[in-house]
Amino acid sequence: MIALYFLVATSTEEADLRAMWSVMAIVLMILLFYGIRLLELVYAYFCKKPFYVHLYLFPKRLTNEQLFVLQTQFPFYQKLTPRYQAYFEHRVRRFILKYRFIGQQGQPITDEVKVLIAATSVMLTFGMRNYLYTVFTKIVVFPSKYYSAATQAYHIGEFNPALKTIAFSWEDFVAGYQDAHDNRNLGLHEFSHALHFQCAKSHHVSAILFEKMFVKILQELKNPEYSEQLRESGYFRAYAFENRYEFLAVLLEHFFETPETFRNHFLVLYDHIQKMINFRDR
Ligand SMILES: [Zn+2]
Known part of the structure; x- marks a missing residue:
């Protein structure tokens, strides 16, 4: 009975931990996105251009x-x-x-x-x-x-x-x-x-x-x-x-x-x- 309780408690803690890491990863990604955007605005303010202009993962071709x-x-x-x-x-x-x-x-x-x-x-x-x-x-x-x-x-x-x-x-x-x-x-x-x-x-x-x-x-x-x-x-x-x-x-x-x-x-x-x-x- 004690062993079963221990197992349930452990898996609940692991699930909580996973959820916490997921939330932190999302928050970090959002911070990174806005951080880069802010940096680019500062860069554009001084250099009058974006970080990059052309970046195409799947370039299209004309007939x-x-x-x-x-x-x-x-x-x-x-x-x-x-x-x-x-x-x-x-x-x-x-x-x-x-x-x-x-x-x-x-x-x-x-x-x-x-x-x-x-x-x-x-x-x-x-x-x-x-x-x-x-x-x-x-x-x-x-x-x-x-x-x-x-x-x-x-x-x-x-x-x-x-x-x-x-x-x-x-x-x-x-x-x-x-x-x-x-x-x-x-x-x-x-x-x-x-x-x-x-x-x-x-x-x-x-x-x-x-x-x-x-x-x-x-x-x-x-x-x-x-x-x-x-x-x-x-x-x-x-x-x-x-x-x-x-x-x-x-x-x-x-x-x-x-x-x-x-x-x-x-x-x-x-x-x-x-x-x-x-x-x-x-
Ligand atoms: Zn006109």
Whole structure:
């Protein structure tokens, strides 16, 4: 009887001990997770970049047809080293799989349409760890400019968070790449609006950096002399000064299309954008 009691008591103690270790392991894991996150935020504060950007356990591949589009029509991809090209392909594939592409008014959704749209977004966010959006779920493509019943006006592109939609006129999207240095790129422009909205709602390290640098850009604009200098230069089109959102979208178009001129004339702003999206030459 005593032996039986001893056995029962021992197994109960062992079960308690196991439960205690399990709880401690979970608490330690949570502490570790938040500890690393906190460390990364401190690191990002000083170094203006996350601990890491690209880490894919199961990298995805594009189909040969999709890859051909990147190889022949997307200079940003062509200039990457093979390692970064693989990362770029993975992101383009994930992007294509995540969003619903809808062709309107007879616009076909081909591999070219999907890849060039996805690649534009991936180019913009290539230095950021998080590159997929939750602020839209549909990508609507029209053959050319389209009439919007909501605004009662013609558009060539728009980001509509209420409808969780981003829309493009394909004719104008393609025109954005025909002259690579005219500082007009519809795809970059609309994705900049979506990214801005996304980062304002997110708490990951890349979004925090994006927001922090945006505040710095706005602080620069508060200087009347600097603001006047920006307008007077004629480098940024008048539309940039409509509001802060358009200003950022136009800045990002210039950043990708004429980086040398941008850097030479407005180094401080250029530097803020570079840190904002953690852009590095690869
Ligand atoms: Zn805009």
